[in-house]
Amino acid sequence: MVQYYWNPGFQQQSPQFQPQFQFQNQMPGMVPPTTVPSTGGRPPFVEQSYIENILRLNRGKPGVFHFSFEHAIEAGKNTLAIPGVVEAAGRDHVILSTASGKRYLMPMIYFDYAEFNEELNYFNQQP
Secondary structure: OOOOOOOOOOOOOOOOOOOOOOOOOOOOOOOOOOOOOOOOOOOOOOOOOOHHHHHHHOOOOEEEEEEEOOOOOEOOEOEEEEEEEEEEEOOOEEEEEOOOOOEEEEEHHHEEEEEEOOOOOOOOOOO
């Protein structure tokens, strides 16, 4: 079984270049070059399509949530399918509730996939 490790604090940073020019001995008639003001190197905020964000957008929708474990949860069984709805989702966990009123707090590291029988809410896909 392949193990995936997720680091919520990891942010890939790109180097920022902000040119600075100083001209002390400028010849008459020469115009110094101008620089474009920097916006801090940050693009405008766009919601990222991480699993927990997609689950949050679809709170309350019924589905079947599949999890797998390295260790067996029952003899010869290392998977779990929970029919229910998402109550909440965080970076590393999801809270599910079933029709019987049972609630599960599941670590996202064990999450495989979810099945829904209706259309999902997703982020606006504008370029």
